[in-house]
Amino acid sequence: MPPTKPPAFSDLAYWDNRFSTTSTPFDWLVSANALDSLVVASIRSSSRERCKILHIGCGSSELSFRLGELAGTRENIWNTDYSRVVIEQGRAIEEKLDARPPKIGHEEVSGRMNWTVLDLLSDESITAFRAETQSESFDLIVDKSTSDAISCGPDLPLPGHGASIPSRSTLSIILHPLEVLALNLARLTRSGGRWICISYSSDRFGFLHPGTSSRTQSGHDGSTFCELEASRYWRLEHKEEIEVEAQPERAVDSGLPGGGVTAKTPVFRPKEVNYSYILVRTDVLLEP
Numbered sequence: 001m002p003p004t005k006p007p008a009f010s011d012l013a014y015w016d017n018r019f020s021t022t023s024t025p026f027d028w029l030v031s032a033n034a035l036d037s038l039v040v041a042s043i044r045s046s047s048r049e050r051c052k053i054l055h056i057g058c059g060s061s062e063l064s065f066r067l068g069e070l071a072g073t074r075e076n077i078w079n080t081d082y083s084r085v086v087i088e089q090g091r092a093i094e095e096k097l098d099a100r101p102p103k104i105g106h107e108e109v110s111g112r113m114n115w116t117v118l119d120l121l122s123d124e125s126i127t128a129f130r131a132e133t134q135s136e137s138f139d140l141i142v143d144k145s146t147s148d149a150i151s152c153g154p155d156l157p158l159p160g161h162g163a164s165i166p167s168r169s170t171l172s173i174i175l176h177p178l179e180v181l182a183l184n185l186a187r188l189t190r191s192g193g194r195w196i197c198i199s200y201s202s203d204r205f206g207f208l209h210p211g212t213s214s215r216t217q218s219g220h221d222g223s224t225f226c227e228l229e230a231s232r233y234w235r236l237e238h239k240e241e242i243e244v245e246a247q248p249e250r251a252v253d254s255g256l257p258g259g260g261v262t263a264k265t266p267v268f269r270p271k272e273v274n275y276s277y278i279l280v281r282t283d284v285l286l287e288p
């Protein structure tokens with residue numbers, strides 16, 4: 001039998017189809033409230049009275065609504081995804097929730113969140129979003145497994161940005177999609193702003209170690225372009241294991257006569273973990 005192809009997690013068509021065929025909320029890796037302490041600490045550490053939050057690749061996660069509760073105000077939250085289908089669903093759910101009579105004794109959070117279609121790898125989409133949200137003004141980026149999906153895609157030729165790079169037309173610059181993501185997010189985040197990422201990978205930001213960029217270029221003079229080093233714009237401040245929430249015990253087929261072993265049989269199961277990362281935006285400017 002030919003091997004089954006893994007789903008194309010970096011393809012818009014895959015996500016549009018998934019969100020069109022089920023509108024039930026779904027959370028990847030960890031539940032929405034698993035990020036509470038990280039988000040609250042970042043909101044508190046923000047120098048601005050109202051922390052501006054960019055939730056990337058929100059999908060149908062409950063986290064969009066949890067952020068509204070944690071921030072205490074909804075207008076400063078942008079839930080974004082490149083799937084228009086899920087963005088429209090999210091907006092409709094918020095409208096429906098607001099139409100319900102308020103719960104007695106429950107403090108209502110004011111305003112409405114922003115629901116915006118944003119392709120994190122598209123120069124055009126980032127430029128339009130910058131114009132809409134007043135440039136590099138975000139204090140906090142929230143990313144639950146969106147980097148994971150993006151990392152499944154192919155390397156990309158660097159488009160448009162990097163206006164400071166000389167004679168761009170003579171160059172062919174290829175970057176890993178996560179490096180493109182890091183450069184694009186650097187354009188949207190103020191200096192000192194944070195990027196909280198939850199990932200299944202123990203080395204999601206390996207390219208931030210100096211000298212490990214996937215960058216290649218073919219310029220006439222072979223010169224290097226340090227403007228494209230994501231490590232100039234992001235510093236890894238913190239990384240921690242998050243243990244995967246307990247799953248119900250399953251019987252395991254031993255392959256021996258008598259079939260499956262019972263849930264009581266000791267079974268070796270490797271510890272499953274995810275990782276939380278906090279990255280901090282440096283004060284190095286990146287040309288729009």
Ligand SMILES: C[S@@+](CC[C@H](N)C(=O)[O-])C[C@H]1O[C@@H](n2cnc3c(N)ncnc32)[C@H](O)[C@@H]1O
Nearest residue numbers: 015027028057058059061082119120144145149
């Ligand atoms: C693994 S899911 C995570 C969804 C949600 N954050 C969660 O925790 O349940 C990845 C999400 O990233 C979105 N995505 C993938 N590539 C993207 C891109 N280039 N720009 C914006 N969103 C993207 C997908 O549409 C999907 O909603």
